[in-house]
Amino acid sequence: MSEHMSRRDIDFLLYEWLDTLELPSRDRFAEHSRETFDGVLDLSEDIATKLFATHNKISDRTDPEIGPDGKVVLIPEIGQALSAFNDAGLIAASFDEELGGMQLPHTVARASTVIFQAANAATTSYAFLTVGNANLLAKYGTPAQIDTWVRPMLEGRFYGTMCLSEPQAGSSLADITTKATPVEGGSAELGDAYRIHGTKMWISGGDHELTENIVHLVLAKAPGGGPGVKGISLFIVPKFLPDGTRNDVALVGLNHKMGNRGTTNTLLNFGDGTFGDGDGAVGYLVGEAHRGLFYMFNMMNEARIGVGFLATALGYAGFQKSLEYAKVRTQGRPVDAKSADVAPVPIIEHADVMRMMLAQKSYVEGALALGLYCARLLDEEQTAADPDARDRAHLLLEVLTPIAKSWPSQWCLEANSLAIQVHGGYGYTTEFDVEQFYRDNRLNPIHEGAHGIHGLDLLGRKVIMDGGKGLQLLGETIGATVARAKAAGGESAEYADQLAAKVARLGEVTAQVWASGDPKLALANATAYLEAAGHIVVAWLWLDQSLSATGDDDFYRGKRAATKYFFAYELPKTTAQLDLLASLDRTTLDTDPSWL
Amino acid sequence: MSEHMSRRDIDFLLYEWLDTLELPSRDRFAEHSRETFDGVLDLSEDIATKLFATHNKISDRTDPEIGPDGKVVLIPEIGQALSAFNDAGLIAASFDEELGGMQLPHTVARASTVIFQAANAATTSYAFLTVGNANLLAKYGTPAQIDTWVRPMLEGRFYGTMCLSEPQAGSSLADITTKATPVEGGSAELGDAYRIHGTKMWISGGDHELTENIVHLVLAKAPGGGPGVKGISLFIVPKFLPDGTRNDVALVGLNHKMGNRGTTNTLLNFGDGTFGDGDGAVGYLVGEAHRGLFYMFNMMNEARIGVGFLATALGYAGFQKSLEYAKVRTQGRPVDAKSADVAPVPIIEHADVMRMMLAQKSYVEGALALGLYCARLLDEEQTAADPDARDRAHLLLEVLTPIAKSWPSQWCLEANSLAIQVHGGYGYTTEFDVEQFYRDNRLNPIHEGAHGIHGLDLLGRKVIMDGGKGLQLLGETIGATVARAKAAGGESAEYADQLAAKVARLGEVTAQVWASGDPKLALANATAYLEAAGHIVVAWLWLDQSLSATGDDDFYRGKRAATKYFFAYELPKTTAQLDLLASLDRTTLDTDPSWL
Incomplete structure (x- = not known):
């Protein structure tokens, strides 16, 4: 059992509210049942509790750094936890069986995800950035691109990133200056070859030694596109090329953050000559030139809902911790029984503490309901029998996506603030967990599109x-x-x-x-x-x-x-x-x- | 000029809004004038900028620790800054000339304070905790207590603390268990002697090597009082007794916090035998027995308004930093001129960024106005010619105090969150200053009475x-x-x-x-x-x-x-x-x- 999430709540949302058990009647999920769903959730709780939650605090205290050899140094627990996650097949939970996936409904896969996020948001991110990357390539990549990069990602041997922002262009992608120049040497299968020059900022999971390779998905401007966002194409730029040689992707620096420390966040140079001749990093075009933003938006919607889940998970973990505390910590007396002869009561019996608990509950369980509702819509969009139902699910999901990203980011952060408040002075110390959740969560109104x-x-x-x-x-x-x-x-x-x-x-x-x-x-x-x-x-x-x-x-x-x-x-x-x-x-x- | 506060705003509030220049017409302030007021503010800006702001970040990164000899280790810059502050006489700014003070109006003294708080909240706290302590003793202490403890505090040779909370009793003072037992050995001048046994939690400035001595003001229960808060008395329990011997006040541990790290926050044992025979720490009664809470409340009102200023200062510093950033950082284009041919604009030109700047301005300047208005009321309460005006000022101050503490603590923290948001991803990194302000400020809705x-x-x-x-x-x-x-x-x-x-x-x-x-x-x-x-x-x-x-x-x-x-x-x-x-x-x- 996870102490960071309520399994009773997850079960309620899946089985009593979202009618998830209707899904196995569809072809895609025919192998599934309540039993397989529960099995995944049980396994998730088990791994999250034993391997993820256990190093969350250590990870926060050990900011990643660049070692003397130029390689990123992480605490070993991060890799160990992720290995168990990958070995259990969870990284490919929602992917096609044909790709080695479990072909789980998104509704259930997201419920599994949030259990890990609540236990350790930062470690979990390596895996879920990879899932987003693999999803995009599984959809828009060629069969050879899928074999070369997606399959290893779904085995946990490679991890993936999204490289959008640049130091001068965060929210404004029209202003990116990373350039892609077509060259000889690609193949129809792996994609047209380009050389990439530029600098990318805020790249989560941008460098580490957790995996054999890192698959960067990079937005860059290729010749012949229009101005602004119209000129943007999408490239696969792996840290190591298919022949095993090092690509010219250089770690320039790590960003040191107020929270979410276990996830490396990097400044990367592409093609600056550190690992090459200065002719540029090798990139392989995804899909058609100049349609990069279209492909990326596909992944961004998913990433945005993912940020909502991340915020939800952190809020939820704080709710659980402060609920436990409020029920056992005694302090003060009821307004109508102030005598010192009366024993102090658990603080949850004070109206204002109950207000803070109900507020947290309404935020975190409300946010979880919102996220899982969106995941259910995604299942509906992809597998409903009625094409009209698919269209409706798609449209509703489009409308709800900005809310599914921003509402949990705002209110589950507020929940974390209330969790600190419920703990009083103790909540402000690093001895307890809630201050870390608050720091971790402050990221979520910023990335994947500021509020x-x-x-x-x-x-x-x-x-x-x-x-x-x-x-x-x-x-x-x-x-x-x-x-x-x-x-x-x-x-x-x-x-x-x-x-x-x-x-x-x-x-x-x-x-x-x-x-x-x-x-x-x-x-x-x-x-x-x-x-x-x-x-x-x-x-x-x-x-x-x-x-x-x-x-x-x-x-x-x-x-x-x-x-x-x-x-x-x-x-x-x-x-x-x-x-x-x-x-x-x-x-x-x-x-x-x-x-x- | 301070980059953390707007001097123009302070001048406006003092001279164009609060009619501070009327005060020198009163006997108490007869030596003062715009010239002396400006002199204090200029000096404050100078010292705050050169000695306080300069180590704010280092201090945050260097959590105080207990050295092998059991003494608290702080970075040397804290002591150097405070020495300059003390040497300039600012620690005694609002005190009577007879006590070596400047006899400044509270309105001006608080304006000076907030300049230091904005530059470095944590370092400043040592001095202002001392001021609160000295204020209480100057009002309720005997002449010998004042000579023995207040004068050295106003010279910056001793610092002071307030010891109220205990591990099991934070907001609920009725439940404190620290005991005071009367003994022989006191004197009418220094106060009746007691022996003190107990543990005090969350004591800011509770131990350090900054000064020759630390004057703890300790709430404890002495025999003969009623139950609950009625039994509480107030004692002076110095770290070193007047004869130079070490009193039995032992540092048990330091609390490690998410922010405000430069101020040591301690768990102290009184009378556990570490520095004595186990008979208890020596304490000297302040005023009459069993009236401890009355005296302490006097200091708490001041401390509460002080917390409001602390929150205001941190909010203000974040506002100034984000304003500067928003005016120079370019990103994106106006809603009605989206062409990539148009140069990106400073982000403050986006409506939502302007909203965040106006919100911050309204919070931090509003909070500063509230705080200085309260300080002006305190001057009125103490020096108005008309007794009726004094009573009115007193009553209005009573009503405004909970607001003056809580409103800035809530909204200037929100201002700090907006300052991060305006900075985007940069604001989340430790390279910029605003994330520290946000962490520092999260304390203020908790201490001196939770929200x-x-x-x-x-x-x-x-x-x-x-x-x-x-x-x-x-x-x-x-x-x-x-x-x-x-x-x-x-x-x-x-x-x-x-x-x-x-x-x-x-x-x-x-x-x-x-x-x-x-x-x-x-x-x-x-x-x-x-x-x-x-x-x-x-x-x-x-x-x-x-x-x-x-x-x-x-x-x-x-x-x-x-x-x-x-x-x-x-x-x-x-x-x-x-x-x-x-x-x-x-x-x-x-x-x-x-x-x-």
């Missing part, structure tokens, strides 16, 4: 594309829950009314901001839109969960208490955000930087 | 004492600003209407929760009350500042932009909080811990 970028994505793209079909579909989907909740009556019906009003208002506000006819003004408060939409979506998922939690045992009562909390304390926060949007406030546009 | 405690203090004590006179006075004081703003017309009048409505609602809600007749229910959402009241108070102070910022230069425009931001983005957040309070929501009371 504000997702507001622009949601309000500027997702809710208006196809004439607003995405938002309409979200409204219909929530509407179905609202109808069920109304039929259920009682508190559910009250929540349904509140939620329906919010969804209607969100639709109105969306129309209002775009009716301005001025994209700059419409998008000025896109972050408030993102946050309001996120709270509405999570309120919906809480209501939906609560409809599956009608029993009398403590677990169901807890789900209903968290739902009650979310509707009383959280959803009303959106009123101010939606009012701000409706007012088309110009404060940020009209302030001159020189005034600050 | 929730101040909600209970405000709603459970301050706003209802004397039949609600405190809240009434706050309402009248805000009302005066509202009247001036209405007279000014324009946007000011609009803000005045919004603010007046909020103040009225706060009054109604206060009455509503107490009308329940059930203290447990009335206080169930005291934290929401604290936060709503805090936002209303800071909105008032922004409106009041803006009325003094009517000129045309950039600085005044910036003040008005921040006011606009606060009324558009921040004040509306209180609606949901006040609605929650008015609903007398029982969620936290009705949830059983076993359900979580």
Whole structure:
């Protein structure tokens, strides 16, 4: 049993809420059953507890460094844990059997993932960056590229990275300057050969000695493309070439971070001559030239949902730790029994501590529900019998992706802050675990698109594309829950009314901001839109969960208490955000930087 | 010039807003003038910049440790900086000339303090803990106690601590178990002698080699007191006794923290026999027995406002750093000019970055205004000619203290988070400064009364004492600003209407929760009350500042932009909080811990 995640909650979400057991009726998952799913989850808990959680703190205290030989030095526990993970076949959990994978539904594979992330976010990242890389190549690569790079990744012999950002171009990919020059020497099978010159920044897992090879997926500009993002192509640039020679990819430096320390984060030079003649690192084109961003976006959506899970896992681990603490730590007395003769009570009995526990629960379990709901949509998109259902799942996933990335990154970080607060002074010390979770989690609103970028994505793209079909579909989907909740009556019906009003208002506000006819003004408060939409979506998922939690045992009562909390304390926060949007406030546009 | 604080802002607050130049007309400050005030601020900037800021990062990376001889090892820069501070007389800035002090107004002394805190919060704490200690003893100590302990503290030869918490009793002082037993050997001058046995936790500055001696102020239970807090007395327990012998105060361990590392934080044993015969550490009674908490509260109010300044300073430093960064870092293009042919713009030109800058500005300058306003009230309380004015200042300060502690601790931490966000990935690295500010600042919602405690203090004590006179006075004081703003017309009048409505609602809600007749229910959402009241108070102070910022230069425009931001983005957040309070929501009371 993992102490960082509630297995009861995972089982509830999979089997009582998301109808995961319907999936084995589909061809792709025909070999699976509750038994195989539980087997994977049991195995995940076992490995995560015994090999991942055990070195999380050591890893935090031992920032990776570059040894005298220029190689990255990591604590050995990282490699040992990952080996067990790979040997159990978990790195290929959701991949095709044909590629050596387990062909698990994404819903179950993600539930397995989050167990590892909660136990040790940093170590886990090496594997999941590789999964994302392999997914992209499995989809867009040639058979030879798959044989050469994907299969070894799915065996855990190679790891993968995504190389997008550059020192001068983080969020703005249009400004990357890494260049790709076509050369002789490639092959139709492995892809056209190019030489790559440039510098890539913030590359997680960018160098290490954990595997025989590292497969970098690199965005670079090849001749003949348009300006900006149109000129970008995608290349496989392995650390070692297929013939075993060292490619000219040089580790320039490691970034030292406030958290998430176990994952090396690197500055890499491609083609600077360190391991070559200066003619450039050898890269193999993926797919067609100039379509690099299209391929990468495919992987980025997955990576964004993955960041949401990472944030969720850290929030969840802090929730579990502070819950345990709040139940045993005694301090103070009830407001109505202040006499010193009365024994101090466990702090969870104080209203404000209970508030902090319910807030954490609503954030972390709400975020987990959101992430698994998205994974379920991905399964639906890929395996639903009805093509229309596939399209709907795809569209809904498009709308939900910015929220699935940003909402957990914001609120599970807040959960970690509350976990510290519940621990009092102890929570601020390195003797306890929660301060590390907080530091680790502060990364998540930054990478894979900074928080504000997702507001622009949601309000500027997702809710208006196809004439607003995405938002309409979200409204219909929530509407179905609202109808069920109304039929259920009682508190559910009250929540349904509140939620329906919010969804209607969100639709109105969306129309209002775009009716301005001025994209700059419409998008000025896109972050408030993102946050309001996120709270509405999570309120919906809480209501939906609560409809599956009608029993009398403590677990169901807890789900209903968290739902009650979310509707009383959280959803009303959106009123101010939606009012701000409706007012088309110009404060940020009209302030001159020189005034600050 | 300090890069961590805006001197222009300090000057504005002191001279254009708080009418600090009226103070030299009072006897106590007759030796002072704008010239002496500016001299202190100039000197503070100079020492803070040259000696405090310069080792802030090194100090963070060099966690204090216990050397082989059992002594605390600090980097030498801490002692060097503090020596310069002491030698300049700044440690005694607000003390009586008779005690060797400068007899500066608190308003100016606090402005000096915050400059040091922004440059290096951790190093500064040794001095300001000492100031708090000396203040208490100067007020309640005997002449001999003052000569023996206060004078050396004001010369910087001794430092002081407050020893309240114990491992089992943090927020709950009723449960302390440290015992004081009266013995022969004291003197009427130095105070009755006691022997002290017990363990104190979280003692900042609890041990070090910076000074000849450390003066611990220790809460302990002496025979004959009532149960709980009534039995508590206050003792001076110096590390070295007046005859030079070592007192039995033993360093048991250092707490290793996520931030604020330069300040040692200790676990101390009193009377465990390490430096004595086991009969107990020698302590000298302060004032009368069993009135310890009364004396300590006097110091705690000051300490609480001090924590507010500490949080403010860290938030301010992050604001300054991120402002500088946002103006020079280029990335991306305006929403309405996306072509790659257009050069990237400084990120502050993006609406969401400007939002993050205005939010930070409104938090940190709002918090500084709040802190200095409280310092001005303290001057008023102590030196106003009219006794009635003194009483009013005292009462208003009582009401504002929980807000002055908690609001900056919450929102200047949020400012630090935004400063990281503005820096993107760079902000997450230890190469930049902002991640340290964020870690340092996470302490402030915890110590000197955890966040929730101040909600209970405000709603459970301050706003209802004397039949609600405190809240009434706050309402009248805000009302005066509202009247001036209405007279000014324009946007000011609009803000005045919004603010007046909020103040009225706060009054109604206060009455509503107490009308329940059930203290447990009335206080169930005291934290929401604290936060709503805090936002209303800071909105008032922004409106009041803006009325003094009517000129045309950039600085005044910036003040008005921040006011606009606060009324558009921040004040509306209180609606949901006040609605929650008015609903007398029982969620936290009705949830059983076993359900979580």
